[in-house]
Amino acid sequence: MLSLTFEASACGTRLSLSEDFPCSRLHSNSFIVTVLLGNCEPLDSGWPPFRKNCLFCAVSIVWPDQHMSVFDGDWLKKHCFSAAARQAMQEELFLNERYYWDSKLRIPTADYQEVLHDDKAALAWLLALRRVGIVYLKGAPAEEGQVARLADRIGYLRLTFYGHTWQVQDKAMANNVAYTSGKLSLHTDYPALHFAPGVQFLHCINQAVNGGESEVVDGFHMAEKLQREDPEAFRTLTSVRVDFTDTGTDYCDFMLQSKKRIIDVDAEGRVVRINYNNATRDSVLDLPVHRVQPFYRALKAYVNIMNRLENVVTYKMEPGDIVTFDNWRLLHGRRSYISRPDRLRHLEGAYLDWDEVMSRLRILRKAVHGEL
Known part of the structure; x- marks a missing residue:
């Protein structure tokens, strides 16, 4: 049996999830500007209802307009706001880890x-x-x-x-x-x-x-x-x-x-x-x-x-x-x-x-x- 531990504070804010999730409807041309950035609703207005689906290791959220987003567990882990997750993401994107060397280097x-x-x-x-x-x-x-x-x-x-x-x-x-x-x-x-x-x-x-x-x-x-x-x-x-x-x-x-x-x-x-x-x-x-x-x-x-x-x-x-x-x-x-x-x-x-x-x-x- 698969289990999913969902910790809202680590996985992101309501705003970051709605902005980051790759949903075609949420990423329509005008959505980010008119809904996320132009909406008068407070940014910290709390979480909408969500459900855990342990069978598929996912979380589904129903937004105030009744649109539902399903967040895969791996996606949530990758986009987590913990220090370790953010460091892993940055290393994957930019490969900042370096191998330092001196005169003993054998050039690749x-x-x-x-x-x-x-x-x-x-x-x-x-x-x-x-x-x-x-x-x-x-x-x-x-x-x-x-x-x-x-x-x-x-x-x-x-x-x-x-x-x-x-x-x-x-x-x-x-x-x-x-x-x-x-x-x-x-x-x-x-x-x-x-x-x-x-x-x-x-x-x-x-x-x-x-x-x-x-x-x-x-x-x-x-x-x-x-x-x-x-x-x-x-x-x-x-x-x-x-x-x-x-x-x-x-x-x-x-x-x-x-x-x-x-x-x-x-x-x-x-x-x-x-x-x-x-x-x-x-x-x-x-x-x-x-x-x-x-x-x-x-x-x-x-x-x-x-x-x-x-x-x-x-x-x-x-x-x-x-x-x-x-x-x-x-x-x-x-x-x-x-x-x-x-x-x-x-x-x-x-x-x-x-x-x-x-x-x-x-x-x-x-x-x-x-x-x-």
């Missing part, structure tokens, strides 16, 4: 062709990208256009001032430090934008013989270490807004300016985004003089942690490799390399936003596993 790897053509492989790729923050794809053709194909698997590319895609090469008169053969210090891309791209693809078409190794660190994990080792520095970097700037001409001419905290946290204090690129951090520091030294001290503490050898993962891409990573979480860099005309290092890059990536992840999860 997937097959490029399988990701393009198999839903299970694509889902595994995006889940790892969300949890770990970086996934290596092997087996792509060593020619331009593959990051666009990969983006089509998700949705669409993010257009920036460097175009839909961009070629990372040693260029004369470079307008970006990435377009040289020099060392790239650890950074996130585009903090000069108010809404920086969430995900980055880099496809190796040709690699330098000497040098050019890639470096990545887990910025969220480094922020956690900073909070543990130097709480005052963490408070500074999560509160002080820093100016970033970027000016040049590529896809079009641009003159960007933004203010960002180096470490963004949510209402619960969880780290949600890293904004750091010393190449585009402005010389302007909009701080009262007594806060300048504490800011530099805090930033130095964070940079020192991220540059510790035990925290940095180093790898060298080969032609046909695509690395996909979370630009809000990872800081990435590159060792210098020797540029040769007969072996020009060439990567093609592209961006997407997390909204598109998470949308495709949810669609794939439903296709592979059914409704969760």
Whole structure:
């Protein structure tokens, strides 16, 4: 015999049940506005009569207009207002749980062709990208256009001032430090934008013989270490807004300016985004003089942690490799390399936003596993 324990205070208010329940009549175009939000009836006017049906583990409610709604037990449990139920729902929707790592990380790897053509492989790729923050794809053709194909698997590319895609090469008169053969210090891309791209693809078409190794660190994990080792520095970097700037001409001419905290946290204090690129951090520091030294001290503490050898993962891409990573979480860099005309290092890059990536992840999860 099945039983259903119905606790009104946990399962919701009268208003929330009538608003949330997927009933075609209740969700007519005008119902929410004219009945729920425009009705003069007090919102706390109490519960209408309800009946438990233990055979089908459901609750039926007859509303004042005599319309009846039947609430399945699983649906009620999923929409419960208890802390545990709400946490489970948020994790299902947003997959906020992360796997933190250091130099011992073995970067998750997937097959490029399988990701393009198999839903299970694509889902595994995006889940790892969300949890770990970086996934290596092997087996792509060593020619331009593959990051666009990969983006089509998700949705669409993010257009920036460097175009839909961009070629990372040693260029004369470079307008970006990435377009040289020099060392790239650890950074996130585009903090000069108010809404920086969430995900980055880099496809190796040709690699330098000497040098050019890639470096990545887990910025969220480094922020956690900073909070543990130097709480005052963490408070500074999560509160002080820093100016970033970027000016040049590529896809079009641009003159960007933004203010960002180096470490963004949510209402619960969880780290949600890293904004750091010393190449585009402005010389302007909009701080009262007594806060300048504490800011530099805090930033130095964070940079020192991220540059510790035990925290940095180093790898060298080969032609046909695509690395996909979370630009809000990872800081990435590159060792210098020797540029040769007969072996020009060439990567093609592209961006997407997390909204598109998470949308495709949810669609794939439903296709592979059914409704969760």
